[in-house]
Amino acid sequence: MNTPTHPLKYRLLLVALALFFPCMVLAQSSGNFDLSGKVQDAATNELMSAVTVRLMKKSDGKLIKGTTTDMKGEFVMTGLMPGDYRLLISFVGYNSIELDVSLGKASKVNFGTLKMIPNTTALKGVDVTGRVRPIVLKPDTVEFNAGAFKVKSGANVEELLKKLPGVEVDAEGNITYNGERIEKIEVDGRNFFSNDPKMTTRNLPSLMVDKVQVVDKQSDESILTGMDDGTRTKVLNLSIKPDMKRGGVANINGGYGIRKRYAGDMMINFFDKNARYSLLGNFNNTEGVLAGEGDRDARRIGFNYETSIDKKFEMVSEVRYDGDNNNKSGSVVRENLLGQDKRNIYNEDYIDLTRRNDLSGITRIEWKPDTLTTIFFTPELSWSRSATESVQSFETRNQDNDLINKGVSKRSNDNADVSALAEVHFSRKLNTKGRHLYLGLEGRLSQSDGSGSNVLTTDFAQSGKEDEKIDQSLNSNGKSGRLVLRSSYIEPLSRLWALQVNYRLEAQYRKNLREAFNKDPNGEYTILDEVYTKGSTSSFQNHSLGLNLRYKVDRSHITFGMDARPSLATTVSTIGNKEVFNKSRVVWNYAPSVRIEYRKSDSIMFNLRYSGRTSHASMEQLNPAVVINSPLNKVVGNPDLLPSFSHSVRFMGNYNSPRKKQSFGIMGRLSFTDNAIVDRRTVDPETGAVQTTYENVSGVASVGLGFMGSLPFGRTGWSFFLSGRGGYERTKAYINDELNSAHIFSPTLSPKLTWRGDNLSISFGARGQWQKVSNSVATNLDRTATNYSLINEFNWSLPWGIELTSNVEYTKKSGYSQELDANICLWDMSLGKSFLKGNAATFEVSVFDILGQRNSFSRMITSTSITDRTVNNISTYALMTFKYRFNSFGKDGSGRVSDGARSRFGGARGGRPPHTMPRR
Numbered sequence: 001m002n003t004p005t006h007p008l009k010y011r012l013l014l015v016a017l018a019l020f021f022p023c024m025v026l027a028q029s030s031g032n033f034d035l036s037g038k039v040q041d042a043a044t045n046e047l048m049s050a051v052t053v054r055l056m057k058k059s060d061g062k063l064i065k066g067t068t069t070d071m072k073g074e075f076v077m078t079g080l081m082p083g084d085y086r087l088l089i090s091f092v093g094y095n096s097i098e099l100d101v102s103l104g105k106a107s108k109v110n111f112g113t114l115k116m117i118p119n120t121t122a123l124k125g126v127d128v129t130g131r132v133r134p135i136v137l138k139p140d141t142v143e144f145n146a147g148a149f150k151v152k153s154g155a156n157v158e159e160l161l162k163k164l165p166g167v168e169v170d171a172e173g174n175i176t177y178n179g180e181r182i183e184k185i186e187v188d189g190r191n192f193f194s195n196d197p198k199m200t201t202r203n204l205p206s207l208m209v210d211k212v213q214v215v216d217k218q219s220d221e222s223i224l225t226g227m228d229d230g231t232r233t234k235v236l237n238l239s240i241k242p243d244m245k246r247g248g249v250a251n252i253n254g255g256y257g258i259r260k261r262y263a264g265d266m267m268i269n270f271f272d273k274n275a276r277y278s279l280l281g282n283f284n285n286t287e288g289v290l291a292g293e294g295d296r297d298a299r300r301i302g303f304n305y306e307t308s309i310d311k312k313f314e315m316v317s318e319v320r321y322d323g324d325n326n327n328k329s330g331s332v333v334r335e336n337l338l339g340q341d342k343r344n345i346y347n348e349d350y351i352d353l354t355r356r357n358d359l360s361g362i363t364r365i366e367w368k369p370d371t372l373t374t375i376f377f378t379p380e381l382s383w384s385r386s387a388t389e390s391v392q393s394f395e396t397r398n399q400d401n402d403l404i405n406k407g408v409s410k411r412s413n414d415n416a417d418v419s420a421l422a423e424v425h426f427s428r429k430l431n432t433k434g435r436h437l438y439l440g441l442e443g444r445l446s447q448s449d450g451s452g453s454n455v456l457t458t459d460f461a462q463s464g465k466e467d468e469k470i471d472q473s474l475n476s477n478g479k480s481g482r483l484v485l486r487s488s489y490i491e492p493l494s495r496l497w498a499l500q501v502n503y504r505l506e507a508q509y510r511k512n513l514r515e516a517f518n519k520d521p522n523g524e525y526t527i528l529d530e531v532y533t534k535g536s537t538s539s540f541q542n543h544s545l546g547l548n549l550r551y552k553v554d555r556s557h558i559t560f561g562m563d564a565r566p567s568l569a570t571t572v573s574t575i576g577n578k579e580v581f582n583k584s585r586v587v588w589n590y591a592p593s594v595r596i597e598y599r600k601s602d603s604i605m606f607n608l609r610y611s612g613r614t615s616h617a618s619m620e621q622l623n624p625a626v627v628i629n630s631p632l633n634k635v636v637g638n639p640d641l642l643p644s645f646s647h648s649v650r651f652m653g654n655y656n657s658p659r660k661k662q663s664f665g666i667m668g669r670l671s672f673t674d675n676a677i678v679d680r681r682t683v684d685p686e687t688g689a690v691q692t693t694y695e696n697v698s699g700v701a702s703v704g705l706g707f708m709g710s711l712p713f714g715r716t717g718w719s720f721f722l723s724g725r726g727g728y729e730r731t732k733a734y735i736n737d738e739l740n741s742a743h744i745f746s747p748t749l750s751p752k753l754t755w756r757g758d759n760l761s762i763s764f765g766a767r768g769q770w771q772k773v774s775n776s777v778a779t780n781l782d783r784t785a786t787n788y789s790l791i792n793e794f795n796w797s798l799p800w801g802i803e804l805t806s807n808v809e810y811t812k813k814s815g816y817s818q819e820l821d822a823n824i825c826l827w828d829m830s831l832g833k834s835f836l837k838g839n840a841a842t843f844e845v846s847v848f849d850i851l852g853q854r855n856s857f858s859r860m861i862t863s864t865s866i867t868d869r870t871v872n873n874i875s876t877y878a879l880m881t882f883k884y885r886f887n888s889f890g891k892d893g894s895g896r897v898s899d900g901a902r903s904r905f906g907g908a909r910g911g912r913p914p915h916t917m918p919r920r
Contacts, residue, residue, distance in 0.1 A: 161212065264284065374425075472517060478513070486504050604655055662711055709721070785814065805831075809825070844881045855870070
């Protein structure tokens with residue numbers, strides 16, 4: 001039912017104005033404290049740059065602020081609150097300095113010159129391998145000590161990640177932790193080709209990395225205000241060793257092998273005073289082979305620049321090019337559920353040719369004009385051009401193997417996209433007790449234009465329906481805009497309680513048109529196809545007014561929140577030249593939330609988040625007009641759809657034993673949706689044509705539970721790691737008027753035992769994956785599939801600069817098709833020889849899939865179908881690679897200048913090209 005919209009808009013405008021007028025008054029305050037000092041080498045009296053300085057709360061060890069010394073050896077920390085702290089100053093090869101600090105009297109504290117004493121063992125060039133904690137669990141963070149996981153010389157970050165418990169890297173370079181996708185990668189907490197993780201993981205040498213952190217990162221608003229808004233982004237942060245932040249590092253690698261395989265990459269990193277310059281590049285045709293995605297020529301190059309001025313102005317800027325040419329062929333087998341234990345089987349063979357070029361640039365500026373004010377500004381510009389050609393031959397048969405339909409499809413498309421984005425975040429502290437003001441603004445514009453062709457022949461074998469042939473020329477264009485305005489005000493009610501009032505306005509506009517033209521008598525594409533031409537124009541406006549009440553004591557807190565979110569959406573849809581849908585809709589959504597964090601000590605931590613959210617159907621789902629996408633596919637919306645309400649709970653618990661160097665963690669999630677919007681599919685058994693509409697159902701749910709632990713065995717060199725996760729999903733959909741509930745169980749367990757010596761490291765691991773699918777309709781499609789793997793990794797550093805590496809993974813599969821139920825052994829091996837001064841150069845021979853057993857298979861299960869995909873692929877190949885590294889870290893502790901030789905700071909060897917063994 002439509003509600004008058006104009007009075008509501010006026011009321012919401014008054015609310016917005018009432019919230020923004022107080023934002024114009026900014027109060028000054030006093031009582032802020034500053035710390036400063038200078039760090040010097042006690043042996044040479046030289047000033048030391050890039051020294052890590054951390055300020056922690058004395059009572060609980062919580063990190064308050066961190067920085068590094070500049071080229072003059074100086075550090076400054078501003079805007080500190082009164083209290084008792086501990087200052088920790090550390091640098092590789094030196095004994096750390098710890099100082100107790102009490103702020104409460106003088107507003108500025110200067111420590112003068114602090115002298116660091118070199119660690120004599122490190123100065124002698126001896127590698128000291130202490131008993132370090134492999135994993136440290138913190139609130140919202142899982143931290144891996146990179147030095148506890150052995151990788152071969154010259155390994156890149158991706159190879160290091162594959163060694164970490166719970167971390168999985170697929171052959172495309174996508175990273176997950178306990179099944180959750182990593183969305184961004186940062187280096188030392190800063191943007192570093194965040195939108196293209198492969199640029200970092202496949203070019204950055206692992207030897208530069210001190211720690212790998214999996215972080216549930218808060219939003220910029222939460223970071224600036226200190227009030228958690230519940231928004232999280234799964235981020236992988238790479239902490240670089242302090243000694244690698246001086247001078248320059250360069251790695252250049254190139255390889256060529258059989259079957260015309262090649263791989264090359266480079267990484268040049270240079271530090272100059274308060275600036276860092278990074279140039280990364282990658283060119284190869286091995287990625288598609290290992291990813292099971294065809295024969296791909298990939299190319300990437302990027303430049304990243306970071307600078308800092310007076311600790312008040314920091315900027316990270318980067319430009320990136322990414323492109324590839326990909327030739328892929330394969331097959332698809334899909335079992336479609338029809339209800340009453342009936343099914344049909346769709347088979348497809350395809351060839352896809354893709355050409356893609358992307359160019360983007362982004363800058364992030366953080367400015368602190370004074371101790372009370374912080375401003376973030378992020379502009380971004382991107383351009384993309386792609387061209388695709390595809391040919392598919394398909395057929396559908398019933399369960400008695402009788403032919404229902406068959407056809408051939410030929411399509412092409414040439415598309416160009418451009419977009420611009422800008423974000424501004426403003427934060428102001430109004431007093432020392434926690435009163436805070438925040439304003440944020442985000443805008444985005446994008447446009448796309450495309451052209452192509454569609455030739456489709458569909459033959460019907462049983463229904464007597466006339467065969468159909470489509471021969472079309474296609475044009476498409478789209479425009480969109482988005483504007484988001486945020487504000488919040490925090491008022492401390494007492495020492496323990498604080499109240500936040502926030503307001504958010506989001507406005508969107510989209511316009512899309514897809515035109516199809518048929519041939520005229522002269523063979524020209526000039527006749528508009530009234531069935532396949534469609535367009536839409538939509539606008540969306542959402543207001544959110546929220547309250548958050550936080551109670552905080554010591555290091556624990558609980559926050560209760562409630563948001564009211566009225567929205568107005570308008571959509572106009574056309575088919576051909578006719579308007580078929582024009583509707584405006586006002587919907588009120590409500591979003592309660594609870595966030596709990598409990599920290600008894602540094603050893604025991606627990607957090608829990610609950611959120612509820614009301615959401616409504618899209619205008620496309622509400623559109624009652626029949627939209628024909630192909631002779632076998634039609635969509636009809638449902639204007640009577642109700643809003644759905646989702647409950648979501650996530651929790652994480654950690655236990656650390658610093659004395660035993662042990663860590664254990666557990667994490668879980670639960671979601672349940674009332675009035676979920678699901679597909680209602682009707683399949684014609686004689687033609688195989690599918691008509692889809694939408695319905696509301698309740699009972700859609702998912703549960704996930706994961707755990708991990710690390711257990712070093714004293715000083716023996718042995719460590720045991722265990723990680724696992726289990727999941728249950730209940731999905732629903734209608735199949736020919738029958739409601740099907742699909743129950744999917746999917747537990748995984750991965751134990752790993754490692755031993756690491758001075759020159760030899762070896763690990764034995766296993767992975768068990770079990771998946772069971774049961775349906776309430778068409779139970780003959782119930783499936784149970786298992787994957788059991790045994791994994792051995794071996795790395796041996798021999799005399800004379802020789803290194804041997806072997807990775808073996810044996811997998812037994814069952815529950816798939818007869819062709820895919822098999823025992824597979826994947827074996828990769830490499831032999832390298834390092835030479836020149838300091839072993840700066842390496843010649844390496846690598847063989848991938850020695851036994852020729854790699855396949856490219858994937859399965860996707862829904863409540864209406866089971867789809868298996870196979871890609872034709874090259875299997876075995878070999879590469880001969882030359883690697884060269886150069887390190888220049890300035891003067892070391894003894895006054896000598898380091899070059900390519902291995903100094904006490906270590907040396908970043910050439911990053912391995914992106915042709916490492918994928919871990920499945």
